[in-house]
Each structure stands twice: as structure tokens, then as C-alpha cells.
Amino acid sequence: MRGSYKIARIAGIPIRIHVSFLIVLPLFAYIFGSVFRQAAAAAGVPPQGLAIGPWLWGLALAIALFAAVLVHELAHSLYAIRKGGEVREITLLMLGGVSQLTKMPDGPKREAMMAFVGPLTSLLIGGLCLGIYALLGEVGSFNARFGLFYLGFLNVFLGAFNLLPAFPMDGGRILRAMLTGPLGKLKATRVAATVGKGFAVLLGLWGLLSLNIFVLLVALFVYVGAQAEAQDVVLHEVLAKVHVGDVMSREVPTVPAERSVADAATLMASERRDSLVVLDEQQKVVGVFSLAEVERIPRERRALLTAREAMRPTPTLSPGDDAAKAVRVMGEGALPFVPVVSEEGLVGTVSREDIARAMRLRALEQEERRQRERPAKHGWFGRRREQHP
Ligand SMILES: [Zn+2]
Structure with a gap:
């Protein structure tokens, strides 16, 4: 992906970081840092008991969030590779990550499973962290309890948000795969994309009413993602019918x-x-x-x-x-x-x-055909409209 830099290689998959990620990292650190007191209270930890100050904790949490995203993406990618797919790279972006596949595993069932393993991994890690947090009770150090609570919370949020049945979230992919059988891939994609856009509009309204820039940003991201996904599939379906x-x-x-x-x-x-x-x-x-x-x-x-x-x-x-x-x-x-x-x-x-030329000519051809068929359709009230050349 353009504007991204390779930082590591895990299980043979290049891991890249996009510049947009470097821009939001301090922003996230700031957001997390500014709600630090409430966060400590929610975790049941006195803020003065923590070893490092709010801003460092904010930064640590921001990095933990992206580590959680990376693990989530790795789950998708490793499943894909095991089922015969090919992964080119994983890129960490401003809001989440992308696994770029050069080859998808075949069939809607595997596609659904591939979408499901990401949120499942996040929920499992989140559940594990929160479980240990609960077990520790008052015993563990303040730092360990605070860290576990938020690592757990972030992962559960990541897993739950991605299970929403709307494009471009993983849940949208699962919905599409389930609808592909009865509706065909194209229609199934349209439905999942429409649900995604509807959800984005609701989220956007909420962001506007609560004046929350972050929610608005996520709404925009979801809307654009849903649109792009639908266009991608339509283009692919059209191109698949054209011979070289x-x-x-x-x-x-x-x-x-x-x-x-x-x-x-x-x-x-x-x-x-x-x-x-x-x-x-x-x-x-x-x-x-x-x-x-x-x-x-x-x-x-x-x-x-x-x-x-x-x-x-x-x-x-x-x-x-x-x-x-x-x-x-x-x-x-x-x-x-x-x-x-x-x-x-x-x-x-x-x-x-x-x-591109062939597609434009084809569109022109379809337009002309529609023009030719039009007069018959305008025969309102049984009267045929006359045509004057
Ligand atoms: Zn995912």
C-alpha cells in the first residue's frame, strides 16, 4: 500500500505501517490520557497507584490497541493461508488494519470462517485478560490490573464492533457469505453494503448529536468502506465476464x-x-x-x-x-x-x-439499446407517444 513502511515480518507476512497510523497514534494517546482518571476509576484502581503518568499510559494503551488490531489481522491471514489463500501483506491504518490477499480461500463457507476468526481471536484474548483481571481481584499490582482491564476491554470492543453485520466490518463479510447461496454474490454484496451504509448514517447521527468527532470519523470510515467494497465486487463481477x-x-x-x-x-x-x-x-x-x-x-x-x-x-x-x-x-x-x-x-x-475502453464502449452500447427500447415504454393510458424524427 502506498505511503506505508515495512516494520516486521511475521510468519512470512510483511507487516506495514501506514503514515495515517503515525498521525493518529499521538491523538489516541491524548484521548486515552485525558480520560485517565475515569479510566482508573472504572478499573477500580486508584490513579496515584500507577507507576507512570496519564500520558505515558495513554501512549501505552494506543500502542496496545494497534497490537490488538495486528493480532486480529494475523488471525484472518493465517486462517486464509491454511485454507489455500495467499496473503501479500498486512497494513496498519488510521482506523484498524487490512490484510491484503492475492488469493481468497474458495467458497462462501471459508470466506465466512476467515471473517469470523478475527473477531473470535479478539474476543478470546479480551475474555482472557478480563478473566485474569477478575481473578486477581485486589491481589495484583495496580499496574497489572489496570493494564489487563484495558487490554481486555480494547480486545472485546474490537471483536464486538467487527461482528456488526455490516460492510466493511467482518460481520458484513459473514452476512454476505450467508446470503451468497440464496442471492448470488452480487446481490448479497449489495445487501451487506446497504446495511453498512445505513449503520454508518445512524452512527454519524449519533456522532453529530453527541458532538463526538471520533464517532463521526468512524461513521465516515464505515460509509466509504461499504461503498468501496460494493464497487469492488461489481467491477470484479463485470470484468469476470469479459474475455481478454x-x-x-x-x-x-x-x-x-x-x-x-x-x-x-x-x-x-x-x-x-x-x-x-x-x-x-x-x-x-x-x-x-x-x-x-x-x-x-x-x-x-x-x-x-x-x-x-x-x-x-x-x-x-x-x-x-x-x-x-x-x-x-x-x-x-x-x-x-x-x-x-x-x-x-x-x-x-x-x-x-x-x-477501460471496452467497458466504456459496452456502457455506450447498453445506453443506445435502452434509448431504442424507450418509446414503447412511454405509452401511458394506452396511448402511444408519437415520435418525430
Ligand atoms: Zn477483521
Whole structure:
């Protein structure tokens, strides 16, 4: 994710921190610190019995909250990996965390379980902390009791909040998975997203009435998240119906692998192309070669290097692959385009622009069809409206 920094690697998963997290950390420390007296009273601990002051406790609690979020996300990710999914990274954000999966475990049942293990882990940890807190009673040190009480409270809150049956919370995912059977994924997503938006509006009203900026912020986060989730699924469903072979560009400039970079550059200039597909003697795609690769090589060396030596290796797609896969492949490799190869060899290239153009043309086509069908629908009171060309 852009604007984030890797801080650790746990069980092979890179853990990243987003800049927004660094901004809210002091804010959280301040909020926790300012209600410190009430917090100590709620935990049944005299504030003067604590080893460190309110602000340090605020900071410690803020860090504990994000540690709780990290453990919650790890639960999702580790379950996904065990069930055949692939996790690219976990990012800690301003309000919570995200596990980015490159591959989801298959089936709504596993999706529901994957969503459920996060809140379940949070509730278990929370329950354990509160249980020990209760057992300790008056016996434990003030610091241990205060720490356990709030670690427990934060985890229970995190688990319970995420079980709300609304997108983008985990409960929304569980709801969607349960509705996918009877309604299909698209409709199920719409329902979960609508519930999410409704919930966000209620939360927003509460935030406005109580003048609580923090609640308003969470409401906004929920609303935007619900919207994005719905759009994501709709886009994916639409792209899954489009074949790469129907949207690709068929004209592909190529260069033999053993030709020099200087020759390739001349070809690019004369053809007015910013990239070429590199082919070996058997006409097999071995890589791609773009303006950036030419520019990186000093002019005097361009005649000495071959296209093969300067190119970038590339994945390929087949004409029968769907556009959703093409978008995913381009995203993973940060590639501007991907060569399309059939049994006969190279048949085209596909880029985001190709896909976007195809989607716009399709929308235009649907609009025109609706226009053509419209007059019949306007026959009110049995009278057909006349059309004047
Ligand atoms: Zn979660």
C-alpha cells in the first residue's frame, strides 16, 4: 500500500505501517490520557497507584490497541493461508488494519470462517485478560490490573464492533457469505453494503448529536468502506465476464531477442511505440522492452547490448482469460500491459486502457439499446407517444 513502511515480518507476512497510523497514534494517546482518571476509576484502581503518568499510559494503551488490531489481522491471514489463500501483506491504518490477499480461500463457507476468526481471536484474548483481571481481584499490582482491564476491554470492543453485520466490518463479510447461496454474490454484496451504509448514517447521527468527532470519523470510515467494497465486487463481477481476447490490442510491434538495443530504439521511434514485445527464434514471447529500458542504457552501449539482455521478463495471458485476471496480473507486477499468447503464438497485448475502453464502449452500447427500447415504454393510458424524427 502506498505511503506505508515495512516494520516486521511475521510468519512470512510483511507487516506495514501506514503514515495515517503515525498521525493518529499521538491523538489516541491524548484521548486515552485525558480520560485517565475515569479510566482508573472504572478499573477500580486508584490513579496515584500507577507507576507512570496519564500520558505515558495513554501512549501505552494506543500502542496496545494497534497490537490488538495486528493480532486480529494475523488471525484472518493465517486462517486464509491454511485454507489455500495467499496473503501479500498486512497494513496498519488510521482506523484498524487490512490484510491484503492475492488469493481468497474458495467458497462462501471459508470466506465466512476467515471473517469470523478475527473477531473470535479478539474476543478470546479480551475474555482472557478480563478473566485474569477478575481473578486477581485486589491481589495484583495496580499496574497489572489496570493494564489487563484495558487490554481486555480494547480486545472485546474490537471483536464486538467487527461482528456488526455490516460492510466493511467482518460481520458484513459473514452476512454476505450467508446470503451468497440464496442471492448470488452480487446481490448479497449489495445487501451487506446497504446495511453498512445505513449503520454508518445512524452512527454519524449519533456522532453529530453527541458532538463526538471520533464517532463521526468512524461513521465516515464505515460509509466509504461499504461503498468501496460494493464497487469492488461489481467491477470484479463485470470484468469476470469479459474475455481478454475481446478487448486486447491486436497490433503488436515485436523485436527479435538477438537484435541490438539501438535497432529496437530505431524501431520504436519509427513505429511511434513506447514498448515492444521481445520474441526468440521460435517466435516465443521472452519479455518486454520499453522506453524506460532504452533510456537507462547510455547511447554508446546501445549497439553492443541485445534486446534480450536489456528486456524485462513478463507474464503472459491467454485470450480466454477474463479481464479480472488481467487486472490482477498487471497489478501484482506493476505492469502497464501484458502480452496475450494463444497456441499459435503472440496474438496481442492487453493494458488497463484496453479494458477501460471496452467497458466504456459496452456502457455506450447498453445506453443506445435502452434509448431504442424507450418509446414503447412511454405509452401511458394506452396511448402511444408519437415520435418525430
Ligand atoms: Zn477483521
